[in-house]
Amino acid sequence: MGRKKTPAADIALLLEGTYPYVRGGVSGWVHELISGLPEYTFSLVFLGATRDSVGAMRYELPDNVVSLSSHYLMEPWNLKPGRSRQGDAHCFADVNELHESFRQPDAGFDEKVLGRVLGCLGKNGQLGPKDFLFSESSWRSICDGYTRFAAGASFIDYFWTVRNMHSALFRLADIAHEVAPARAFHSVSTGYAGFLGALFHNLTGRPLIVTEHGIYTKERKIDIQAAYIQDSRGILADPSETGMEYHHHLWIQFFEGIGRIIYAAADPVIALYEKNRQRQILDGAEASRTQVIPNGIELEGLVHVRAQRADNIPPVLGLIGRIVPIKDIKTFIRAMRAVCARLPKAEGWLIGPEDEDPEYARECRDLVSSLGLDENVKFLGFQDITTVLPKLGLLVLTSISEAFPLVLLEAFATGLPAVTTDVGACREIIEGSGDEDRALGAAGAVVPIASPEATAQAALELLMDAPRWRAAQRAGLQRVERYYTQAGVLAHYREIYQRAINH
């Protein structure tokens, strides 16, 4: 593979299944980060599953991107086994010791052993793909792990699960040796991208920054299931008998182990909100290395939107989001019944596309009719939020799961308080995080999930109490201006990048 003579970038961004090939929250965040920091050059290292699974580029790369390399972790090896081989006993002893420490989450692990393992990884004769796939040492490790921890499970499924989940690591080792190094490495997740970062860090001594937008193992659940179904088509496997629960558990354990390797290499370890930072510490990150940098929004575009707001408080509750079960639209509709009982003129607007789960959308419409709310609850489909936000009196999120909903910040910036369920970063965004932030007051209310009564109660308290509503509006405006601007986020990363480059 010919290496192009490109000048080493300031920052290598390690991207797993996102930017620039897939649209989404994280990709948008990455794009803003690169565009917002034109003084740094970036090289992008994209990791995908297979070549076929990746489509066309979805973003126009900013000028400060100096290179983009794409790598595919789940492509078959096409390696011929040849003769049997012993495998390096020392390397496998180190690997076993490392696994042993992963099984005791509270004990630390020997960084020297980790360093040796990362150093051998990918080198044929030590811990290369052939040693992993074909050697007797590797076979003994697999049998030993199976006998001690999985003795009742289908051996062939265990075997292929272990083989499939580790095989990507050997490709990552190749990538770490192939790709031109940068002054600092920034992985936008743990998992495979984070592991590549740990390899780069080990290889070059340059700092590794990790930003986690969500919880890797939770998000990967779907991929893991998909991968599992593929695994079952292994040469010797009988696809009819697939008890996947145990192997799913293996994948989770695997990514937890990978996570600990990454946390050992990374500084800083960044979370979007405090709750996630605590989770990182629980998962093995050293507290002093962790920090929170929330997402931010551009305020300029929204200032004029705030001016369009009428003086009175419109009795309109808006839910902005796709009509899908995870947003728990039905709780919103049921809450609307309690709201309308007290406030007959009240309206509930569902703002978001319905095409993702038409069955669920139909159930929601049926529910509206059966509750007699046809006059009050409206399905508006996709809307431009700058026109719809000024017409709302309250933003409501009934989701059973969220990470960091930007729509809350946008609502605050246009002078709109919010009622949300207590998921993800919502409580921190509504009530503040840290003493100074909390002193600004609540920008709305936080309610338990799946609780129409509590949701209605909180909404009515805000809508029918104008001074309280105005206080919440003010708190929201101040909070978003002080803590959640894109400029603020960029300033944080500018500082982190500067420190890393000068390291």
Place this chain on the structure above:
Amino acid sequence: MAGIGFELRKLLNRGTFVSVLQAYGAASIISSGPWIVSILGIFAIGVMTSTTGEDWSSTFVGEFQVSVTYLMSFSLILTGPLQFLLARFVSDRHYEKRDDLILPNLFGAISLVTLVSGSLAAVLLSCCFSASWLYRVLMLAGFVLLSNIWIVVVLLSAAKAWKLILTAFVAGYAITVSVAMALRTYGPEGLLFGFVAGNGLLLFALLALVARTYPSPRMLAFGFLRRAHVFPSLAFTGLFYNFAIWADKFIFWFNPMTGQTVLPPLRSSPIYDLPIFLAYLSIVPGMTVFLVRIETDFSVHCERFYRSIRRGATLDQIQNAKTEMVASVRQGIYDIFKVQGMTVLTLIAFGPQLLAWVGIPPLYRLLLNVDLVAVGVQMLLLAILNVLFYLDQRRIALLLTGFFAVSNIGFTALTQLLGPAAYGYGFAVSVALTAIVGLVLLSRKLERLEYETFMLQRS
């Protein structure tokens, strides 16, 4: 498949002494039957056409017997590669449940064999022989027929249709003997005509059996020649094995010290040939045990081992299945050793009486004893090779048969230098060494079987 293995297991599982005897009796007939039938058939013709009446050892080296020996050896060696390739092709298609591909490919193979054996025989017979045209035409026909018969037998063996094969052989050789008898006044040509007639019938009977076992809408296919279905190591294994079995005989025929011309350019070795062919009659007990233990017990355990892996068994269950499989190999080899060993010892003990009884000069006794041991050990080697094929260890099988061929040439040549007292030991030492090497390699392979099965696959 409803092969003989299944029926044998039923008999054995009944567990009574009589049913066990029945099972072994059936096994002995169907395993070594065709081989014994053909040797006896040729002998019978020799005895009945004997002019001297007393010493029928001389008739064994008569023109007809030598001609048939050449037909057999050359056709076996020529078709050796295709025999092994086709056995593999058939078992793979059967595993894929594509039995419909078997018949058309058999006809493809037969066309190929007929073309190659026919042209080869035509060239050789027209340049190197001076016998009558009728003799040469009959030789050509016999060669083509035998070559095809080996191919069809391999295919029916893969289907374990032993009983049907035996019936066809008995019928074929009955025709051979009776026609030969009727035409014996016409000399070697008359006898050969009988041979061609009988084998012609045999071939068509066998073909009819195949057509019945594997019906197919297609007539002709050459899928067996596609690169993906051709395992070069198997082809060479087939060549080496068949060549190795005949190498010592060739050497004895063509050394002027030990061989003589019978019908130019065909040669034979009066001192060497008779004992070895008699010795081959002693394999009946060994073949019987081989069929029961390897083709039945072991093959069931082998299938169980691989199935346990595919069906998602635990490692413990897989290892238990392997332990049982290894035990069945050990039992099989031990039983062959025991039974064939007893047979050989008995024959050696009663050798002088037996030789006197069938009228063979006692000077053959020493050589016959050596050959009996060698042929017995060859049974062990056959079992080892078979186990290796079941485990798909083609590389080791190739190595073993290659070693067999080379060592047989080397040791036989050495015995020729050492003189008559050493005759026969070349083949015996070569077979014994090959069997020992095979046992060592097989036991090493079995020890690491799970590792190699799981880890040494393409990834």
